[in-house]
Amino acid sequence: MILRTAIVCLFISLFSVEVNHAYGQSSDEELANYYFDTGEFDKALLYYEKIYTEKPSNAHYRGLLKCQMELQMYKESEKLIKRQMKRFGSNLLYIDLGKVYEAQDETKDADDAYRDAIQKMPKSQGTVIRTANEFIRMNKLNLALDTYNYGKKLLDGAYPFSYELASLYGTMGDTELMITSYLDLIEFNDAYLQTVQNALNRSINFENDFEKVELLRTELLRRVQKSPQNTVYSQMLIWLFLQQKEFNSAYVQLKAIDKRLGEDGHRLLNLASLCMNNQAYDVAEKSYEYIVEKGPDNPYYPFAKAGILKARFETIRSNFPPDSTQLILLKQDYEQNIADLQGQSEVVGMMRQKAVLEAYYLSDFEAANVTLNDALDLPGIHPDTRSEIKLDLAEILIARDYIWDASLLCSQVDKDYKNDILGYRAKFLNAEISYYAGDFSWAQAQLDVLKGSTSKLISNDAMELSLLITDNMNLDTIMEPMLMFARADLMIVQRQYETAISAMDSILTEYPGHALSDEILMRKAQIAEEQYDFEQAISYYQSVVANHYFDITADNALYEMALIYEEKLGDEEKAKELYKQLLVDFPGSLFVVDARKRFRALRGDGESGPAEITPIEKNP
Numbered sequence: 001m002i003l004r005t006a007i008v009c010l011f012i013s014l015f016s017v018e019v020n021h022a023y024g025q026s027s028d029e030e031l032a033n034y035y036f037d038t039g040e041f042d043k044a045l046l047y048y049e050k051i052y053t054e055k056p057s058n059a060h061y062r063g064l065l066k067c068q069m070e071l072q073m074y075k076e077s078e079k080l081i082k083r084q085m086k087r088f089g090s091n092l093l094y095i096d097l098g099k100v101y102e103a104q105d106e107t108k109d110a111d112d113a114y115r116d117a118i119q120k121m122p123k124s125q126g127t128v129i130r131t132a133n134e135f136i137r138m139n140k141l142n143l144a145l146d147t148y149n150y151g152k153k154l155l156d157g158a159y160p161f162s163y164e165l166a167s168l169y170g171t172m173g174d175t176e177l178m179i180t181s182y183l184d185l186i187e188f189n190d191a192y193l194q195t196v197q198n199a200l201n202r203s204i205n206f207e208n209d210f211e212k213v214e215l216l217r218t219e220l221l222r223r224v225q226k227s228p229q230n231t232v233y234s235q236m237l238i239w240l241f242l243q244q245k246e247f248n249s250a251y252v253q254l255k256a257i258d259k260r261l262g263e264d265g266h267r268l269l270n271l272a273s274l275c276m277n278n279q280a281y282d283v284a285e286k287s288y289e290y291i292v293e294k295g296p297d298n299p300y301y302p303f304a305k306a307g308i309l310k311a312r313f314e315t316i317r318s319n320f321p322p323d324s325t326q327l328i329l330l331k332q333d334y335e336q337n338i339a340d341l342q343g344q345s346e347v348v349g350m351m352r353q354k355a356v357l358e359a360y361y362l363s364d365f366e367a368a369n370v371t372l373n374d375a376l377d378l379p380g381i382h383p384d385t386r387s388e389i390k391l392d393l394a395e396i397l398i399a400r401d402y403i404w405d406a407s408l409l410c411s412q413v414d415k416d417y418k419n420d421i422l423g424y425r426a427k428f429l430n431a432e433i434s435y436y437a438g439d440f441s442w443a444q445a446q447l448d449v450l451k452g453s454t455s456k457l458i459s460n461d462a463m464e465l466s467l468l469i470t471d472n473m474n475l476d477t478i479m480e481p482m483l484m485f486a487r488a489d490l491m492i493v494q495r496q497y498e499t500a501i502s503a504m505d506s507i508l509t510e511y512p513g514h515a516l517s518d519e520i521l522m523r524k525a526q527i528a529e530e531q532y533d534f535e536q537a538i539s540y541y542q543s544v545v546a547n548h549y550f551d552i553t554a555d556n557a558l559y560e561m562a563l564i565y566e567e568k569l570g571d572e573e574k575a576k577e578l579y580k581q582l583l584v585d586f587p588g589s590l591f592v593v594d595a596r597k598r599f600r601a602l603r604g605d606g607e608s609g610p611a612e613i614t615p616i617e618k619n620p
Contacts, residue, residue, distance in 0.1 A: 029060075036063055041070040056087060065096060074104050091120040091127065095134050114140070118147050125151070125159050132164065141172050160188050163195070170203050175212050178203065179219050183236070187223075190232040197239055206243040207604060216240060231257055247275050247283040255290060265291040269300050272307055279318070285311040305337055306346040313353060317361065320568060321532040327361050348385055351375040352392060363495055365400045372396060387413045387422050394429055398436075399494050407433045424453045428462055436490040438483045440469050460590045467552050472515050481511045485519065497527045518548035522557065529560075534568050555586035559595060566598065576602045 032047035048064035061084050068077040077100045085093050098113035114135075121127050128151030135144035145168060148161040166181035182196045204212045217240060223233040234257050241250035254267045268287040275284035288311060291304035298304075312330055316322045334354040341347050351371055359368035372393040376386065390409045397406035410426040410433070417423035431446035443465070450462035472482050484507050491500035504520045525540035537560075544557035558578050566575035579599035583592060 032063060036067070041067040045071065056084070058088075069100070069103065072103075074100055091117050091122070092131060092134060093117075094120065095131070095138075099138075114143055118143070118150050121147075121151065121154060123154050125155060128154065128161065129164060132168070136168070136171070141168065144168055145172075160184060162188060163192070163199070166199065175203075176215055176219075179212075179216050183219060183223060183233070186232050186236065187230070193232060193235065197236070201243075213240075213244070231261065242274065245278060245280070247271070247278070247280040251283050251287060254287075258290075264298060265294055265300055265304075269304065269307075272304075272311070276307075276311065276314070279314070281311045281315040281318070285315070302341050302344040302346045305341060306350050309334055309337060309350060310353060313357065320534070322361060324362075327357065331357055331362065348375055348378060348381060348389075351378075352389065355392060355396070359396055359399065365396055368396050369393065369400065383416075384422065387416060387426075391422070391425055391429065394426075398429075398433065398490075401490075401494060403433050403436060403490075421455050421458070424450060424455055424458045428458050431462070431465065435465065435469070436486055436493075438479075438486055440473055440482065440486075444469055463590060464556070468519060471552055472519070481507050481514050481516055485516050488523065492523060492527060492530075495530075497531065501527065515551075518544050518551045518553045521548075522553050522560075525557070525560065529564070534564050538564060555582055555589035555591055558582040558586070559589075559591040562595070562598070566602070572602050 028047050028051050032044050032051060035041070035044035035047065044063070045067040048060060048067055052060040052064045061080070065077055065080055068074075068080065078097065081093055081097045081100065094113045094117035098110040098117065101107075101110035101113060117131060121131055128147060132144040132147040132151075135141070135147060145165070148165050148168065151161055162181045162185035166178045166185065169175075169178035169181055179200075182199060185192045186196050200216070204216065206213055217237075220233055220237045220240060223230075224237055227233065234253055238250045238253045238257075241247070241253065250271055251268070254271055257263070258265055258267055268290050272284040272287035275281065275287065285308055288304040288307035291298060291300050292308065295301065309330070312333075316326050316330060331354065334350055334357065338347055338350050338354070341350075352375065355368040355371040355375075358364045358371060372389055375381075375389050376393070381389075390413055394406040394409040397403070397409070407430055410430040413426035414423050414430065417426070427446055428450055431443045431450065434440075434443035434446065447462045447466040447469075451459055451466065453459040453462065469482075472485075473479075484503055488500045488503040488507075491497075491503065501524060504523060507514060507516055508520065521540045521544045525537040525544075528534070528537035528540060541557040541561040541564075544551075544553050545561075548554055559582055562575045562578035562582070565571040565578065576599055579595045579602070582589060582595045583599065586592070589595075
């Protein structure tokens with residue numbers, strides 16, 4: 001023993017001299033860690049033996065045990081563990097002992113040690129979880145399962161370990177028990193509802209995992225029927241319907257909860273908002289109507305009345321072409337509701353929607369002008385809303401050919417909101433007005449500022465108009481074709497389509513082969529879309545791609561064609577093909593980000609389920 005100690009001291013001395021010479025003075029612990037980290041366990045062992053003797057902390061114990069195990073010093077490891085047990089008595093030490101036995105193929109002794117680790121757990125939630133996690137790290141999932149089940153008995157119902165069990169069952173591939181455990185957790189405490197929903201979202205692909213989804217649906221329906229008074233299961237079922245975008249089924253469940261609890265309809269209001277975002281306008285309208293039926297004293301009554309009109313408007317204009325009779329009836333409904341809800345904050349939004357209906361669907365710009373001016377006269381409007389209305393009005397004035405009156409309104413908003421989205425929108429409208437008026441230099445100066453806008457939409461629009469001007473206003477290019485084209489653009493805004501087409505054809509006649517040829521095709525396609533002639537629009541876009549592939553409009557044409565196939569014609573395969581072509585052929589396009597997002601959604605690897613429901617505050 002004396003000889004061994006002398007040899008150890010000699011080795012430590014020699015190693016210390018070696019390392020201290022190379023790295024400067026270091027403590028024994030630093031040297032132990034250094035050799036441990038470099039995998040020189042025989043050298044690390046010498047230092048850990050010394051420092052563990054001086055201070056038998058858990059860290060020093062772990063280091064020493066690791067070195068012994070790496071060097072296959074199993075008898076020494078067993079003695080070390082039993083010595084540590086006498087000092088600290090942690091049940092986790094039995095797992096260490098089991099590892100030592102297992103390394104020597106002593107399977108029964110190893111299993112007994114692991115069972116002792118479970119049986120000797122104290123009545124502690126944290127210890128149960130740590131013990132199970134240690135078994136999981138060792139890939140001994142059945143032992144981890146036994147740990148949690150014993151822990152449930154140990155804590156006598158104080159904590160059911162349902163979340164941990166669900167996660168473990170998921171790892172083991174037992175979806176049915178995973179679902180059961182998650183639902184047990186919200187039965188134990190419904191405060192875990194969001195936690196369970198998040199966990200299920202990570203565990204189940206609601207678009208492709210049909211068997212898992214059906215297991216969840218079946219178990220939820222069983223629990224709803226068994227415990228109809230427990231609304232947490234109904235809420236989970238509604239959540240599942242929303243992941244599947246089964247909005248009508250969600251409506252039925254939410255209405256039942258609202259009636260059962262005697263609520264004010266706020267759940268239905270949230271559903272309506274979500275349905276509007278997902279183009280489920282019929283369910284949105286039903287949800288709003290349910291709230292309206294509660295009567296004018298309901299706090300959400302004005303918002304729901306406005307919501308019904310908005311949902312109906314979206315339904316009408318999602319058909320191509322929109323039914324003119326329905327549009328006229330809708331305008332009358334707007335007028336009636338605006339009169340009925342005088343003094344309510346929702347009236348302003350209804351008037352703005354009515355102006356859009358009048359201007360862009362009934363082609364009555366004068367009526368829209370009156371509506372927006374009436375909105376500006378309403379008392380108590382928030383300054384931001386007032387400025388938004390001014391910009392709405394500016395667009396109407398441009399369509400009515402009062403471009404300088406429109407410019408004055410834009411300048412007012414620009415001045416008041418220099419570094420705000422409203423200011424950027426005003427500046428862009430003013431740049432467009434300068435462009436329509438033929439003042440291309442001034443328009444370009446405004447657009448250069450807007451290219452760095454924090455609003456991606458405005459930034460892209462500014463970039464597009466700027467490219468149009470610079471691409472067709474080279475030093476060797478005469479001014480007249482561009483002036484003619486800008487005037488034709490203004491005619492399009494003013495819905496003078498035939499005159500605009502005639503003006504653009506004049507450019508091609510007077511200046512054959514002009515650089516504006518591709519832009520003229522794009523504008524004709526735009527007009528065809530406005531007139532719901534989608535086949536003709538596609539023909540124009542195809543001509544751009546075929547004949548102007550290397551011009552700045554080719555990627556735009558591909559993108560617009562894809563949108564028509566996706567949103568207007570319902571041909572998702574063709575839309576996907578065009579988005580893919582855009583991504584491959586034009587990787588630097590302004591449309592790449594949106595095209596990639598749409599392509600992935602059509603391919604089926606986009607986000608599963610609808611967006612989060614944003615809670616609606618009272619008096620919205």
